Amino acid sequence: MIKQSPIDAESIVSKVAEMLRSVRKQQQLTLDDLAQRSGVSRSMLSQIERGESNPTLATLWNLTQALGVDFAGLLGSEPAAEPSSGQVERLPAQRTPTIDSRGERCRLRILSPPDLAGKVEWYELQLEAGGALVSDAHAPGSMEHLTVLEGRIGVQSGLREEEGGAGDTLRYRADVAHRIAALAGEPAKALLIVLTD
Template sequence: MTTSPPEIGPALLNARKARRLTLEQLAQLSGVSRSMLSQIERGETNPTFAVLWNLTQALGIDFADLIAGGPNASQPAIATMTPAQTPEIIGGGGSCRLRILSPARLAGLSEWYLLDIDAGGVLESAPHPDGAFEHFTALSGRFEIRAGDEVRTLNAGETARYPADREHAIANAGPEPASGLLVLLYGRNAGA
């Protein structure tokens, strides 16, 4: 059994109207264009994680409540998300796609992503907070993992664990597109 998608558009519309903001005012506060806001409120477009984050910050509402459909929305025992509902980040000059699999309420604690990288693509990352660790499992293809000055090759089925509180990168070292599961853990015990 699947659940229906969260009603993000109407929830944003209600939050905006409750704060007596026009589309133009919310656009200025959030940095999201007026036309994009209108499309989101009408349910005509699927906003990215970054756009939703900017909107929730501008409106002063909790991101998890927005995704859940409101602060008092009842949650099913098993929640599902379609591919269209899963936020995606594009990086590496368009060669890397990170699908955000973790719930928004865990951002900054633990995050997990499905990472797809085109042949020759590289996902470079600035240091995360002290103690952060990444765990990357290659699902297909071959990767080159860099953490600081250290570099390792990773083949399908293998996992690399490395400190992410320094510059680090994941590169597709093979001739075909490749994918992997990336888990980012914050805190002193993240590398355990």
């Protein structure tokens, strides 16, 4: 069984909600204005501001870019310019948005473009030995697809658990609390895709 780490998720959701509402009002934006700027639906923004939704990292990235702010250093670098028609965009590794969670010994690199946040998002997940990524429920109908690239990884979604090794893909509900953890006392690496219904 994968052990749950204590995490004050309610406090994090509350702080994000408060900051988002405060910055939006400072910039004199309505929910509709921010929805148009960020590509995040008005209803999702309203749920986030009320602390009723746990936004994905890519959704937070979109919001920080739309508002021109950094949520307490949660996200790094600036987004790359959109590719012109007929061109190939190259996003250097050092400019790929990366989130380090030292307490949980994991790192997420946001690989999906900002305009897909809240729909289809993909990440490179690196877990140190004993590392874990713990998430509250995402939007209703959300699913995650995790392909293990290196090591062994265990997934807990609600009350269900499964584990896999390199080459295995684990698919599970993400609209319930879920956890991804490195197993066997070794580091692990995976490609994580989040689909929102």
